[in-house]
Amino acid sequence: MQTIPQVIKAELESTVPDALRSAVTAIFLKPAARRSKLQKWQTDIISNPEVGERKARYIKPKYKPAIYNAMVLCYLMSNTGKVRTLFNNLLEGKKKPIEEAINIIEERFQQQFSEFFCLGIVQESLEPIIQKIQDETWKPLTERLPCPFSSGNLKSLAPLYGKNIPWSEYHSTYSKALKEYQNNRLDIASELLQTLESEAVIRLPIVTTLLKQIQLKIDTSQQYFEYLQENL
Structure with a gap:
C-alpha cells in the first residue's frame, strides 16, 4: 500500500509540490463532522498498519482513484474546501451543491482561459468530467474522472505550483x-x-x-x- 504523497508522486512521476500534497491530504485526513458521509469514507479508505513506533496512514489500493480525482478537482476548482465539500455532496447525493461545483469549474475555465488553453484543456475535455460528476452512478472513490489534460496524464500539474507563469x-x-x-x-x-x-x-x-x-x-x-x- 502507499501513502497519499506516494500515490500523488506516482501520478506526477516527479517530486510532489507541497501545496498539492497539503491540499489532497486535507481532503482525506482532516477530521470531518461526526456521522457525516465524509467521516465514514475517510475511515473506509484509510488503512493504519503499525510501522515501528507510529501508525502510518495508507490508502487502500481500491481507493487510489479517489486521490487522482482529488488532484484533478483541486486543480480545476482551485479551492480545497470546495473539493472536500464536493466529495461529501457526491456521496450524499445532494444535487444542488454539485451544480455549484460545476459552476466553479466553468467559471474558472473562463477566467483562466489562457492557462487552460496552453495546457491543452478545452471545453471538449471538460465536458466528460462535468458529465461524470453529474452522473448519479459514478463512484468518486473508486472510479477515475477523465483526464483534463491533452497529454492524458497529470504530469503537467507538478510544474504549475510555486511559479509565476505568463x-x-x-x-x-x-x-x-x-x-x-x-x-x-x-x-x-x-x-x-x-x-x-x-x-x-x-x-x-x-x-x-x-x-x-x-x-x-x-x-x-x-x-x-x-x-x-x-x-x-
Whole structure:
C-alpha cells in the first residue's frame, strides 16, 4: 500500500509540490463532522498498519482513484474546501451543491482561459468530467474522472505550483504562430514555436502538437516535390 504523497508522486512521476500534497491530504485526513458521509469514507479508505513506533496512514489500493480525482478537482476548482465539500455532496447525493461545483469549474475555465488553453484543456475535455460528476452512478472513490489534460496524464500539474507563469504571453505567441501556420508560412511559425518552447518554464502540449503538424506538412511537401522531380 502507499501513502497519499506516494500515490500523488506516482501520478506526477516527479517530486510532489507541497501545496498539492497539503491540499489532497486535507481532503482525506482532516477530521470531518461526526456521522457525516465524509467521516465514514475517510475511515473506509484509510488503512493504519503499525510501522515501528507510529501508525502510518495508507490508502487502500481500491481507493487510489479517489486521490487522482482529488488532484484533478483541486486543480480545476482551485479551492480545497470546495473539493472536500464536493466529495461529501457526491456521496450524499445532494444535487444542488454539485451544480455549484460545476459552476466553479466553468467559471474558472473562463477566467483562466489562457492557462487552460496552453495546457491543452478545452471545453471538449471538460465536458466528460462535468458529465461524470453529474452522473448519479459514478463512484468518486473508486472510479477515475477523465483526464483534463491533452497529454492524458497529470504530469503537467507538478510544474504549475510555486511559479509565476505568463500564460497570456504564451497564448499570444502561440496564436501568432498558428496564424502563420494557417497562412502556410511554416518557417516563421516554426521559429515562433521553437522560441516559445525554449523560453517557457513548463512544457506546453499545444506547442509540441503544432510543431509536429508543421514538420509533417514540411515532410509531405518535400515528398511531393521529390515525386514531381522524378516523374516529370
